[in-house]
Amino acid sequence: MSIHSLLKTSAALGALVALTASATAQETTTITVGTVNNSDMIRMQGLTSVFEEQHPNIKVNWVTLEENILRQRVTTDIATKGGQFDVMTIGTYEVPIWAKQEWLQPLDNLPETYNTDDLIPAIRNALSVDDKLYALPFYAESVLTLYRKDLFEKAGLEMPEQPTWDFIAEAAEKTADKENGVYGICLRGKPGWGENMAFLGNMAREFGANYFDASWQPQFESEGWKKAVNLYVELMTKYGPPGAASNGFNENLSLFGQGKCAMWIDASVAASFVTNPEQSQVADQVGFGGAPCGTEDCPNDGYNWQWAWSLGLPAGSQKAEAAQEFVAWATSQDYINLVAEREGWASVPPGTRTSLYENKEYTDAAPFAAATLNAIQNAKAEPTDDKPYFGLQFAAIPEFQGIGTAVGQQMAAALSGSVTADQALSQAQAIATREMTRGGYLK
Template identity: 50%
Template structure:
């Protein structure tokens, strides 16, 4: 489809406004990452086609979660659209806080079935009600510098390495005198920041958040092994100040050639492999996120998606924007204006099978295979009563995950021992789960 046809389709999507309708301004709360920035750059085309305007509220990831959670739980009505994820969507939808989007299935031009079922399921409640539509979806895998591995004589694993093998790679690649650190991993506190990586690493070490009776397991030997490994890895082979680095900071470091390895979101590959935005685009490749005692839950599952708060007074306009911003036509627009390597990944089957996408991003099929291999219903070596890989799909997890993230960050910064961090985390989790009635 040509760019002219893409714009025509965008206009057609917007005819629901009707001739002579009053223009509206909608307020969109969004995270400050590359795919969202591209959307802001392209959104004036929707504004021009519809006559509506957008007030963008762009926030750092942790702050976005705080602001949107507070607003939606109090029926604040500050936002008409929120960028939220696969954790919040089913919970908030079941609470009646989000506008259902089931009618998107009736729009043949939108083609909801083109979105991978795993992704749709992750943005729906247990009854199958859809409450958000995805911009991109992801799991995690390992980015590595092929030039550094070649120079240092580091063997690239054929399959999935263990974390102990990964540490050996990071140690061999570590060359701070020349500005290259062995590895860059998330250290900034937050359930969706450091705990996204730490949670999947803990899974690999055989840990779990709760046993089958909902008793917290944070003071277990498995958690201790995982966090001890993490602190040692980052203190010896990571950049200074790692406890302040989240996804965006590490992405910038990696693109600037400062990191030899990085375990993080597959969605970042469209940015890291883009020569217009990355200095290491031609010398970056991938292998699976490491395992250790198990390969269960070693790669997370996540979608960044758009949802409409039930408190919005402009739901029709908001829905129109959602249809435009997650449509086949939007992905086409990104491909034609920003390059097909920059198209958001892991969401639509037609996009991932498009020859232009595959030519520009040969790694795209690897990303899709990795995403579809994740099983949120079976995330750990030992049985658990919850679903979710890097998070636990209960409302209480946000507070617990944030607290544990703070404790782990403090251990990484050398402010307390691993044992103290996990003892504090266990005590907090027991109190919260008791208060919530999970523990009798």
């Protein structure tokens, strides 16, 4: 073969290699996932390589944000059709609202192996509109009272099956030891509709109040809200950590794990972390109680909340097929098994699948499993005669996000001592009344 022929052949081979590489690059789809900086999501991010090995033509780009910032970013992106995210981490507040606005893609082409019938009915229903799923639950939660058994024993206390707020106040006083860095109670103080207002909205319910009455009148100046917020400020001022108005879920998780909180009332998902000896200094001393009750007649189903951090796909996405592959993987039974294999059964994402709570390996490893399932199943988020909205710690109406954010600032101001609790509630009432009037709920 002549030199000229060899050069032509070499050039042709080079062109073929370049075309093949180009085709391979074109076949690779990169999806961007926006998620919250909670420990379960960070673990999911760390396991991305397993997904990418199984799906070599899909690459995953992560944007991990603090909770309040994530909510702002994904809400702005989906409302403006910005296209920044292919997968959004959203919750039971956003899904019914956004689905009705046709902002989310229905997830109705899932493989049979996904087994949607295995999803816990209350969680599946919360993420569905007209019997169509619009997001898949990554983990779900209700609320538990986490407490230090050793400190309770030292104080001569025993956690009741159904604690009251009177008991919680007594326990906070008897277990507080600020000189040695132990606080009687740790609660959310960071402002945000999903931060301090998630806790306070539920606490107000525990005193018999809602966000709005049956006629959509805001209830922030009701007796229930006044009792709840005044007690909250009193407990945190006397027995809580300094700078509590800056503490959200993650900050309190760290404090409890360091042994600095005798009690912490918050999302049940925290249980798997505070009982993990690699993440908690008091792992073998954690007990679990239900959500406290502030009224004389506590309901049999308790005062729980309901939430599911879930993965949804914005409508109009050009990468929907790859994005759905990812969300189906991340919320599957196979993913649960993967976490169990890598981290142990107690660390798997809780609250989404019935089969998990029928798995003896899980229930043996997770002392909080029964309490979590009971709280989720007894959280009745549907509208009632005195509550016209879906939701417990939130109200699933578009206006709530703005109201909750603004009111959360007022509650943080009360906690920091800038205003009194009653002054904060008066401002909250004015804010909510104005926004509900603008929204057409009030005349």
